[in-house]
Amino acid sequence: MSSDVRLYVDHPLGAGQTVPLDRDRALYLFAVMRLGVGDRLTLINGRDGAWSALVAEASKRGGVLAVDAQTAPQVTPPDLWLMFAPIKKARTDFIVEKAVEMGASRILPVVTDYTNERARQDKLQAHAVEAAEQCGGTFVPPVDPVARLAAVLDGWGTGADTTERRILFCDEGLVGQPADLSGLAPGPWAVLIGPEGGFSPAERARLQAMPQAQAVSLGPRILRADTAAVAALTLWQVALGDWRGGHA
């Protein structure tokens, strides 16, 4: 039987590969999703596209999947990071889910001056995997360990992945100004979303002084952080990313 089940595995995928299952994945597939020997599912690993696989062996403690045919090519999103300040748990989970759907290539939780909430990198990464399984994607953005925004900005431009990278920061101080991204320079970017209450005056001053940073308005109403993340990623994807006209 074919099934709609999509499963992320940390294992190479290719015709003829066999994938062993650990206890957790076996429980999920055989007890929760009620698959059995001969049933089909879709596998992703974040790099080899999507593959159809057959349950070859199934027990409560493990199992083996036999990979046969690729069903979708690997689709890697544009080089766009999402940096966001953790908020309440359900909404933080939503931001990670939205980042995956909207095609962020890396997710960086950052603690700002007005951040009151904590987040665990392993939980957020698991949530990103789940979002990729559910939204039909083939890419899972890596989630960085939680870091202080000030430390992230201190190091900006010193590593290979930030030398050319610009920061699009969503500035509540600009509420009501046009959300104009038409002049945005192409290249790698990071969208930065603040917590409820926005950035502190010191953070805003620092960002405004960074040559790599550009402020953007998100319309005349105050948005929650999860709404702001989707809106800002939409604006960037249409202007420079894989939503734009003329894109291959």
Added chain:
Amino acid sequence: MSSDVRLYVDHPLGAGQTVPLDRDRALYLFAVMRLGVGDRLTLINGRDGAWSALVAEASKRGGVLAVDAQTAPQVTPPDLWLMFAPIKKARTDFIVEKAVEMGASRILPVVTDYTNERARQDKLQAHAVEAAEQCGGTFVPPVDPVARLAAVLDGWGTGADTTERRILFCDEGLVGQPADLSGLAPGPWAVLIGPEGGFSPAERARLQAMPQAQAVSLGPRILRADTAAVAALTLWQVALGDWRGGHA
């Protein structure tokens, strides 16, 4: 004491007005938010802007607020409806919240061929009020009673409010095509978001045949309905609404 409390009341607001409180609102202000006589809060009613008010009388069963100064003018969003198919409760609540933040002027829950969930108009309306209180807005979009999409489309163009109104429908069949709204005609619009699983072939055919309807792609990944709502409202607000450049 001044407070951050914002409360929606169905009462005219103006300098010198007094607003009586029913039991529910008295409980909320005096027991939950712990306000007392002499404390300040902000009132909205969806049409007169935001006003500062003082608690003049407080008891467990009622109270009186004295309105004095307007703190923000009424801001009414552009003429943009959001039509969406109810999904699971938490996500339906999110869609309503997002619609308020993103400046939808009216919210229409529609039952499509693939809709499995129900929704209650009174609960959704209460949620829209709460979202307006929390996001600092002064406008509360009315939520229509739940109706079948087919019936809504049957009547399209016959009432004064749909004669000139176009429909922007988010078509999963266009996944991967550019999200191009540059040619959108100005005027009243309705964004239409389908349920998980999209529109049925019959619904898609009908929408494609309507001269008022225009399909839009939301990028190369499949989006959840709540993500799609924010993304589509963002695209429209930037192209034609109150996020655009050159807007007063």
